[in-house]
Amino acid sequence: MAAPAEPAERAPDEDRPRPVRATKPLVDRVFRGVAYGNGALVLLVMGGIGLFLSLQAVPTLRAYGWSFFTENDWNPEQNRLGITAIVLGTVLVALVAIAVAFPLALLTALYIAEYAPRRLRRTLVSLVDLMAAVPSVVYGLVGVALFQPQLRFVARWLHGKLGFIPIFEVGTAADPVDPNAAIWSETRYTASAFIAGIVVALMVLPIACSVMREVFGQVPVGEREAALALGGTRWGMIRSVVLPFGRGGIIGGTMLGLGRALGETIAVVLIISPAFDLKLRILEVGTITTSSLIALRFGEASPSQLSALLTAGLVLFLITLVVNTLAAIIVNRSRSGAATEI
Template sequence: MRATKVDDERRRSTGTGAAPVDRLFRAGARAAGVLMLLIMGGIGVFLAVQAVPTLRNYGWRFFVESDWNPERNVLGIAAVVVGTGLVAAVAIAVAFPLALVTALYITEYAPTRLRRPLVSTVDLMAAVPSVVYGLVGLAFLQPELIRIARWLHAYGSWLPFFAVGTDADPVDPHAAIWPESRYTSSAFVAGVVVAMMVLPIACSVMREVFAQAPQSEREAAWALGATRWGVIRSVVLPFGRGGIIGGAMLGLGRALGETIAVVFIISTAFDVKIRILENGTITTSSLIAVRFGDADAGQLSALLAAGLVLFLITLAVNTVAAVVVGRGRSGAATEI
C-alpha cells in the first residue's frame, strides 16, 4: 500500500509554470521590447536610406567640410558636429556637479519634511517646455552670462576654449567699453541654458540610486565612527556609481538633441572652433530645425544625413553608458 501511495505522488502533477497573468505580462513585456527595437532600427534604416544620395554625391568630404552653402553646392557637418559637442559639453560640465550635489542633499542632508517638496520641485523642472527655458535664457540669463564670459576670458584666456577673437581680430576684455556682442549667442550661453534642462533628469536618476544604498552598510560605517560625509564617501557614492554615470549619460543624450532652446540662443556660424565664449555656433538639431522648412531635395537629404550622424552618436553614448552602468552594484536599479 505504501508503494501505491508513492506511485500516486509521482504521477501527481507538480507543475511549476508561471500563472497565466505572469505569462501574459512576460509576453507583453517581450513584445514591447521587440517593438522598441524595431522602431529604433526603422529610424536608423530610414535615415541611412535618405542619406545615401548625400553620401554618394559628397563622399567623405561631407564629414570634413565646415561650410553649409547649398547655393554653391557645398555642404558639410564638421562645424555642426563640433558645435553640438561643445554645447553638450558645457551643459554637462555645469549640470553634473549641480545634479550630484542636489541629489546628495535631498537623500542625505535635507530634513524629512523638506524632501518631498524638493523632489517635487526637481521633477517639475523636467516638465517645463524647452521653449520656456529658451525664452528665460534669452531674456534673463544671457545679460548676466556675458559678464561671466568676459571674466572667464579675462582670467582664463590662456586656455584655448576661453579665448575670444583671433590675432587678426583681438578682443580686449579689460577695455572700459568692451564689445558685449562678441560674448552673446555663444556655445557657453546655450550650454548653460541646456544645463537647466539636463539637471532635473540627471538629479532624479542619481537620487533614486542613492536612496537605495544598503542600510546595513550605512550602519556599519556609523558604528566604525564614520562621519556623515564618511558614510557618503565610503558607502553611498561607491554604491551609486551606476546611477551617477547613468544620470550623466542620460543628461548628455538630452543635451545632444536639444533644439528649440538652442535655436533661440545661438547665432548661426559654420566655423570649426573650440572658443565656447565667442559669438556664433551651430548644432545638428538646430541646423535641421532652421533649414528643414525651405530645403530642396538635395539639402533635405543632407539634413537627414546630419540627423543620422546625431542618431549614431547618441546611440553610441547610451550603449557605452549601459555597459558601464551594468557593471556597477546599482546598475540593476538604474535606467538610462
C-alpha cells in the same frame, strides 16, 4: 502458517524523480508576453528610424562622398555641404551642459537624499521633477531674456582670467578682443556655446538628479548605520558607502543627461547665432548644433538639402546611440552597490 510473501521487486523507473512542470499563472504569462512585445517593438522602431535615415542619406553620400564628413561649411548655393563644424558645435554645447549640470545634479541629489529634513524632502523632489516638465521653449526664452545679458559678463571674466587656455579664448590673432578694455564689445560674448550650454544644463539637471537620487535612496540602512557606528561622520559615510553604492546611478544619470543635451533643439535655436566655423572657443559668439540646423533649415529645404539634413540627423542618431551604449556598458560593469559588497 504460511510464510509472508516477499514484496515484488520495484521497477527501476519507480525510484526516479518525476519531472514537475510548474504551470505559470495566466497573469504572469500575459505580463511576460507584453514585456517581450514592448521590447521587440522598441527595437523595431529604433531599427526603422535608423533604416529610414540611412536610405534618405544615400543621395547625399553619392553626391558629396566623404567630403560631407570633412567639410565645415553649409552653403547650398555654392554646393558646399559638410557637418564637421556642426558636430563640433553639438559636442561643445553638450559638454558645457554636462560640466555645469553634473556637479549641481550630484550635490542636489545628495542633499535631498542625505541632508534635507523629512518634511522638506518631498517638496524638493516635486520641485526638481517639475523642472523636467517645463517646456524647452520656456528655457530658451529665459535664457535669451535673463541669462544672456548677465552671462556675457561672466564670459568676459573667464576670457580675462583663463584666456590663455584656447577654449576660453575670444577672437583671433587677426581680430583680437581685449577683455580689459574700457569700452569692450559686448556682442562678442553673446549667443555662444557657453550660454547655450548653461541653459541646456538646466534642462539636463532634473533628469540626472532624479536618477542619482533614486539610487542613493536604495543604499542599505545597515551599511549606513555600520559606517556611523564605527565613528564615521555623515560625510565619511556618504563618501565610503553612498557614493560607491550609487556609482552606476551617477554614471547612468550623467550619460542620460548627455543624450538629452546632444539632441536639444528649441532652446539652442533661440540663443545661438548660427556660424559654421570650426572653432573650440566656447565664449565667442556663433556656433551651430545638428538639431538646431535641422530646425532652422528644414522648412525651406529643397529635396537635395532635405536629404543632407537627414544625413546630419543620421549622424546625431548614431552619436546618441553610441553614447547610450557606452553608458549601458559602464553601468553594467560598475553596477550600484558592487563596490560595497564583501
